[in-house]
Amino acid sequence: MNTATLRRKAIFVQSIFFATAAVLILTSIALVLFIGSQGLRLFTTYSPADFFFGTSWNQSTHTYGVIPLLYGSLMTTFLTLLVSVPLAILVAIFMVEVAPAPMRRVMRSTVELFAALPSVIFGLLALTIIVPWVRETFNAPLGKGILPATIVLIFMVQPTIVTITEDAVRTSASSLREACHAVGATRWQMLSGVIIPASRQGILTAVILGLGRAVGETMAVQMVIGNITVRIPKTLTEGATTMPATIVTQLPEAADPQTRSALIMVGFLLLIIAFALILSVRTVTGRSSKKPKAVKAEAPEPVSPDPRDPLRELEREMEAS
Amino acid sequence: MSPQPITDSKQGVVLGQARTNGGMSQIEIEARDFNFFYDNGGFKALKDINLRMPRHQVTALIGPSGCGKSTFLRAINRMHDQTPGTVTQGELLFEGEDINRAEDLIVLRRKIGMIFQRPNPFPMSIFDNVAYGLRLEAQGVRKSEINDRVEQALRDAYLWDEVKDKLRHSGLALSGGQQQRLCIARAIAVKPEVLLMDEPCAALDPIATLAIEELINELVKNYTIVIVTHNMQQAARVSQYTAFFTTDDSRTGQLVEFGHTTDIFTNPKDSRTEDYITGRFG
Amino acid sequence: MASQGLDGGRPLNEVFTGRATRSLRRARIVDRFATGLMWAAALMLVAVLFAVIASLLIAGIPAFSPEFLFTPGTFTNPGIGPQIWCTFYVLFLTLLIVVPIGTGAAVYMSEYARPGKLTNIIRFSTESLASVPSIVYGVFGSIVFLVMMGLGYSILSGSLTLALLNLPLMVRVAEDAIRSVPGSYREASLALAGSKWETTRKVVLPAALPGLLTAIVLTAGRIIGETAPLILTMGTTISPNAYYSLNPLSTGETLAVHIWVIKIIGLPGVPNSQAAADGSAAVLLLMVLVINIFVAYFNTRLERRLRGAAPPPRAGGSKKVGT
Numbered sequence: 001m002n003t004a005t006l007r008r009k010a011i012f013v014q015s016i017f018f019a020t021a022a023v024l025i026l027t028s029i030a031l032v033l034f035i036g037s038q039g040l041r042l043f044t045t046y047s048p049a050d051f052f053f054g055t056s057w058n059q060s061t062h063t064y065g066v067i068p069l070l071y072g073s074l075m076t077t078f079l080t081l082l083v084s085v086p087l088a089i090l091v092a093i094f095m096v097e098v099a100p101a102p103m104r105r106v107m108r109s110t111v112e113l114f115a116a117l118p119s120v121i122f123g124l125l126a127l128t129i130i131v132p133w134v135r136e137t138f139n140a141p142l143g144k145g146i147l148p149a150t151i152v153l154i155f156m157v158q159p160t161i162v163t164i165t166e167d168a169v170r171t172s173a174s175s176l177r178e179a180c181h182a183v184g185a186t187r188w189q190m191l192s193g194v195i196i197p198a199s200r201q202g203i204l205t206a207v208i209l210g211l212g213r214a215v216g217e218t219m220a221v222q223m224v225i226g227n228i229t230v231r232i233p234k235t236l237t238e239g240a241t242t243m244p245a246t247i248v249t250q251l252p253e254a255a256d257p258q259t260r261s262a263l264i265m266v267g268f269l270l271l272i273i274a275f276a277l278i279l280s281v282r283t284v285t286g287r288s289s290k291k292p293k294a295v296k297a298e299a300p301e302p303v304s305p306d307p308r309d310p311l312r313e314l315e316r317e318m319e320a321s
Numbered sequence: 322m323s324p325q326p327i328t329d330s331k332q333g334v335v336l337g338q339a340r341t342n343g344g345m346s347q348i349e350i351e352a353r354d355f356n357f358f359y360d361n362g363g364f365k366a367l368k369d370i371n372l373r374m375p376r377h378q379v380t381a382l383i384g385p386s387g388c389g390k391s392t393f394l395r396a397i398n399r400m401h402d403q404t405p406g407t408v409t410q411g412e413l414l415f416e417g418e419d420i421n422r423a424e425d426l427i428v429l430r431r432k433i434g435m436i437f438q439r440p441n442p443f444p445m446s447i448f449d450n451v452a453y454g455l456r457l458e459a460q461g462v463r464k465s466e467i468n469d470r471v472e473q474a475l476r477d478a479y480l481w482d483e484v485k486d487k488l489r490h491s492g493l494a495l496s497g498g499q500q501q502r503l504c505i506a507r508a509i510a511v512k513p514e515v516l517l518m519d520e521p522c523a524a525l526d527p528i529a530t531l532a533i534e535e536l537i538n539e540l541v542k543n544y545t546i547v548i549v550t551h552n553m554q555q556a557a558r559v560s561q562y563t564a565f566f567t568t569d570d571s572r573t574g575q576l577v578e579f580g581h582t583t584d585i586f587t588n589p590k591d592s593r594t595e596d597y598i599t600g601r602f603g
Numbered sequence: 604m605a606s607q608g609l610d611g612g613r614p615l616n617e618v619f620t621g622r623a624t625r626s627l628r629r630a631r632i633v634d635r636f637a638t639g640l641m642w643a644a645a646l647m648l649v650a651v652l653f654a655v656i657a658s659l660l661i662a663g664i665p666a667f668s669p670e671f672l673f674t675p676g677t678f679t680n681p682g683i684g685p686q687i688w689c690t691f692y693v694l695f696l697t698l699l700i701v702v703p704i705g706t707g708a709a710v711y712m713s714e715y716a717r718p719g720k721l722t723n724i725i726r727f728s729t730e731s732l733a734s735v736p737s738i739v740y741g742v743f744g745s746i747v748f749l750v751m752m753g754l755g756y757s758i759l760s761g762s763l764t765l766a767l768l769n770l771p772l773m774v775r776v777a778e779d780a781i782r783s784v785p786g787s788y789r790e791a792s793l794a795l796a797g798s799k800w801e802t803t804r805k806v807v808l809p810a811a812l813p814g815l816l817t818a819i820v821l822t823a824g825r826i827i828g829e830t831a832p833l834i835l836t837m838g839t840t841i842s843p844n845a846y847y848s849l850n851p852l853s854t855g856e857t858l859a860v861h862i863w864v865i866k867i868i869g870l871p872g873v874p875n876s877q878a879a880a881d882g883s884a885a886v887l888l889l890m891v892l893v894i895n896i897f898v899a900y901f902n903t904r905l906e907r908r909l910r911g912a913a914p915p916p917r918a919g920g921s922k923k924v925g926t
Binding site: 006009010013014016017018019020022023024025027028030031034035038090091093094095098099103106107109110111112114117118119120121123124125127129155158186187188189192209212215216217218219223244247248251252263264267270271274275277278281282 | 627630631633634640641642644648649655656659712714715716724725729734738740743746770774798800824827830834839866880884891894898899
């Protein structure tokens with residue numbers, strides 16, 4: 001083979017690899033383009049104001065107010081994070097600083113398995129355990145609603161928040177642990193006063209990604225929330241809905257184009273939320289990666305200790321004296 | 322300033338004055354047949370160390386890499402407790418009490434502060450860095466007192482003039498040398514008795530190194546300082562006493578020679594010390 | 604002055620008797636309480652996982668029988684044979700699409716891509732796609748594969764959707780695996796005048812194999828558990844004439860979807876639907892557990908290989924011994 005053939009072959013191979021990578025770009029563009037165009041089509045026949053501010057979603061009367069869906073999504077997410085963030089931080093610092101090595105391995109497997117369990121299995125268990133419990137404890141006829149959805153989500157977001165928090169805490173602990181011990185801090189004083197504050201960017205990232213997980217979770221929530229779209233729930237134990245739950249419940253049977261567009265529009269909102277979250281993660285981590293650079297620029301070049309050179313100087317000094 | 326030297330029959334080297342009964346001893350830290358192991362005794366890192374470090378003097382620990390000098394330094398405030406499988410044997414005394422029998426590590430470490438190879442200020446403001454140790458004991462300490470103590474510690478660390486206008490700025494925004502002096506201020510703010518320094522200038526440029534050395538010469542008036550250094554000239558400049566460590570074939574560290582720094586550098590008794598000092602090895 | 608503590612110079616021997624200041628005593632109580640809280644949180648999580656697995660297996664395994672596992676459901680027998688078949692078929696089809704594309708993209712990102720705008724865009728796309736909820740992929744599949752491409756509710760639509768959904772994960776893990784191959788391997792091959800493609804094919808990819816297998820197995824775990832996008836693209840039933848069919852254009856129902864169908868839509872006329880759901884969940888759980896054991900296995904092999912590439916210093920040396 002001559003060089004020209006070789007070069008042509010190399011270019012050909014590289015283009016194939018590039019094409020596979022380009023699938024990622026194309027998918028991103030296509031997601032926005034198709035879901036956006038099909039979703040926004042709703043507004044040719046339906047007023048955006050009624051969509052964004054309407055407090056009832058009822059496909060049989062062609063009412064598509066997104067507020068009950070948004071309310072359910074925000075409420076479940078907020079309540080979930082309220083409990084799961086402190087819990088996950090405790091678990092993460094436990095894994096880094098407290099757990100003996102065998103226990104740490106147990107925790108790691110636990111977190112991995114939690115992440116691997118299919119959401120429909122969480123939903124099934126929530127349906128057979130949490131829903132009856134809510135029904136009896138709160139005297140709720142259905143037992144479904146925001147409360148059981150929140151309880152199951154608390155466990156489902158643990159792997160996301162724990163893993164990222166653990167990484168952040170491990171990094172800051174490795175550089176600060178000795179300094180804390182040397183000043184005579186107790187372990188909790190070290191964790192609460194130095195390590196957790198030092199890890200706040202990583203923890204924030206973990207919370208944002210956990211939030212994304214909670215907002216997007218579909219099956220487990222759909223199975224226990226009741227899927228009531230026509231009104232905003234007044235309590236946490238009456239039927240409610242979230243954005244993904246509404247889509248998966250109604251899209252397969254949505255025959256008329258307007259309902260379809262409305263549901264796709266809800267999907268578009270979810271897409272926008274996902275992109276907004278990833279952008280905020282970028283902002284958070286971007287800030288952190290800029291900081292050390294500024295410090296590095298100020299810090300002088302470290303000098304490697306050379307035991308010999310100073311010696312000669314010492315000898316010279318001694319000879320002189 | 323150095324105390325009346327006496328001769329230790331066992332080591333045959335010059336040591337600080339013997340302890341006096343009742344009052345403050347002249348010997349701050351003493352090792353008696355001290356052995357140190359990693360891996361639950363599987364690896365002997367230090368063998369039969371006998372050493373008496375006098376109060377308010379700088380003792381330099383020198384020797385080739387892997388000779389156990391850092392291990393010894395970190396044993397003094399029990400930093401090894403973090404490492405699973407470390408075992409000690411023999412006695413390591415601080416003011417006559419065995420460090421390894423101390424029940425209260427936190428109190429021990431507040432008495433024996435430490436400065437590390439890399440400056441490691443906390444990611445908080447300069448003020449909060451220095452106040453950190455004080456606030457751990459916040460009960461009964463007034464805010465104005467904390468302010469005073471922070472200022473005093475920063476003055477004692479020769480850092481006050483450089484940072485007094487930016488106490489609320491992040492400690493991480495300082496230069497490497499300033500960060501190390503901030504760490505020293507943080508350590509002395511809680512008024513320890515001993516300062517352990519583990520190659521405090523290894524990551525600094527020559528000018529910052531000089532500043533730290535001047536600071537050490539000043540701090541020694543109030544603190545007993547033990548410093549590990551690779552830099553022979555630095556050992557000669559800052560220390561009154563020098564301990565030379567080396568390893569045998571099994572990589573176990575041992576003390577070869579201990580005495581006045583000038584004696585060690587000008588008139589070493591052991592040929593291994595002489596070889597190292599004159600640069601033939603290590 | 605230097606010898607005085609904050610409390611004004613306690614006698615030194617107090618240092619070792621454990622008699623501490625009041626604030627330190629309080630800090631220690633708080634410390635103990637916080638430690639207890641951390642243990643409680645961690646043990647709670649372990650206990651919940653254990654309870655989840657145990658209750659699923661206890662409820663589900665009694666339903667296991669040859670009829671249950673290998674025959675279609677009827678009015679008297681809640682069999683899941685076709686659903687298990689369909690799960691593996693969807694898994695196979697999806698991997699067939701996602702593995703080559705994902706590996707190719709990973710090779711491009713680790714071996715070919717130069718830092719620049721284009722590479723940044725690909726990376727940003729991957730990150731963004733990874734954060735898009737699976738239901739949104741379902742909506743996308745329903746628009747593009749079902750309607751625009753006219754594939755309708757079908758195993759193919761479902762597999763294509765799942766392939767897109769899992770592409771970011773596959774790329775990320777595979778890229779990590781390829782990047783972990785030491786640069787010296789590449790240099791050795793390039794020095795022998797191997798082309799970049801030959802180097803990649805003969806040296807880099809074989810060396811990255813355990814990591815690539817991890818990527819594939821991880822992706823497989825996600826595929827068999829995925830439900831929401833399939834409901835929107837593959838349907839929720841298998842017609843009796845498509846049982847055990849290889850026709851990618853027929854509708855399908857994986858185990859995960861089946862569990863949902865039983866609990867939410869209900870199997871009309873089947874008396875023992877709870878047993879069917881529990882049995883299906885136990886089968887699904889066992890698959891997930893087996894997959895995780897594989898992941899753990901490949902990870903240890905990968906770690907061992909990486910450690911083999913750079914042997915750690917001996918026991919004492921790995922710790923800090925008086926530098």
